[in-house]
Amino acid sequence: MIDALVKPIAPMEARLVSALPEEPGWQFEPKWDGFRAIAVRDGERVAIWSKSGRPLDRYFPELVALLLGAASTRFIVDGEIVVPRGNALSFGALQARLHPAPSRIARLSRETPAQFMLFDLLRLGDEDVTSRPLAERRPALEAFHAAEGSAALLLSPCSHDLADARAWLAEAGGALDGVVAKRLDQPYLGGERAMAKVKQRRSADCVVGGFRRTPDGSGVASLLLGLYNDEGRLDHVGFTSGLAAAERKRLLGILAPLVEAPGFTGKAPGGPSRWNDGKESEWSPLRAECVVEVGYDQVTDGRFRHGTKLLRWRPDKRPDQCTTDQLVREISPAELITLMGAR
Structure with missing residues (x-):
């Protein structure tokens, strides 16, 4: 766990495809419009890593406090940092956080607090679960989320039904950035483009x-x-x-x-x-x-x-x-x- 606090973890990524897979054995999730991040907690220490390996925790002190307040004291989760403003997500508000002035970061964390959208679970306690298939990691992630009970810690919806994924794209008025497909029998393959994604046209x-x-x-x-x-x-x-x-x-x-x-x-x-x-x-x-x-x-x-x-x-x-x-x-x-x- 100590290594994960000081060394970035490469997230599993997605390759762009023209259509969602139609065969069984896939899980579908929305593609959120935020900053992809790996969050690590080990006791009283927290690290938040961007997809590019950049530390993000200093820019989102409210998320550090959120993770330190979790019931579990040792975990690694994969997700997306999002900032709601009014009735929408604001990517501009996210970009505004990447500023060197601590006073500005502190002010923005109060005015436009960020949320963390959970995608996947990599470690819980002493157990590294990345070798487990998604079909086992997802229930564990749901149990982790249920135990926390925070409005700022969100769980990304999912479905095993292709019709649902297609309906999300159609019924969301084009507001989704796309849909990601993950194999249910696949382990977590950090640094690999092992998922598939379809983007909105x-x-x-x-x-x-x-x-x-x-x-x-x-x-x-x-x-x-x-x-x-x-x-x-x-x-x-x-x-x-x-x-x-x-x-x-x-x-x-x-x-x-x-x-x-x-x-x-x-x-x-x-x-x-x-x-x-x-x-x-x-x-x-x-x-x-x-x-x-x-x-x-x-x-x-x-x-x-x-x-x-x-x-x-x-x-x-x-x-x-x-x-x-x-x-x-x-x-x-x-x-x-x-x-x-x-x-």
Whole structure:
């Protein structure tokens, strides 16, 4: 156990697949939108490790206190750190924790306390259970969770029925990031991609509210995307890039005549951001005339978390039809657990 306090434990990971397995012998679980973490307690010491091996315990003092308050004094569990804010999970609130100032971490731990969503059990007391099949580890994890009785320590739902997993994706309004499948007869294989995951396929029609040029100025490097908010203002929600070289030059000829301020009438791009690695980046505003459909994975605080994939241009769609209500509805763990339990 001492080694686990000072040396990261690699979690078992999942490979991306196009469809969930249909044969029997699988357990299905929701793919949560948080920080994957391995939590270790040995007596009065606690360590929380990120998937990349980074220590997280200093950023989440409320989870350290939660784990120290558990009835069991020696255990290792696999799970996800999530932060509910209002009726949804907030990845932005999670990111805000990764800050060097202890005073800010302490304040945020009070204002937006984190929760820990249990996935798997690796050790309980003196017993290493990683060699046991999931069919035995899951009941042990459920018993561990039942003994703790904390609202901040959650148990991820599961099902052995493929129909349930498909229904989660359909009935959650696209709010799930995806579904993970685990073999019931499989031990815990840390560091291996021994699970399977299916991610949601999502798309949205967006206004092209601006663009950024290539470094040499000869073409379009990326399109800046906008959606109209409830007040009728065009908010910057992300970007799409990955354009072919010939397409970059062609697009510049099409978009240059449309350059017109302000482009975005609500939230606008500008200075440093998580999209440009903290660097200033010039951009050109456009009249709200062009519409594109893009594929995306996740939404954080009303914006696409990552770059999107350009699927097609939509000359058939009016810009004012591109509104924020297209984005997936964020959902709280409690709400989703209720939805899954109802099935």
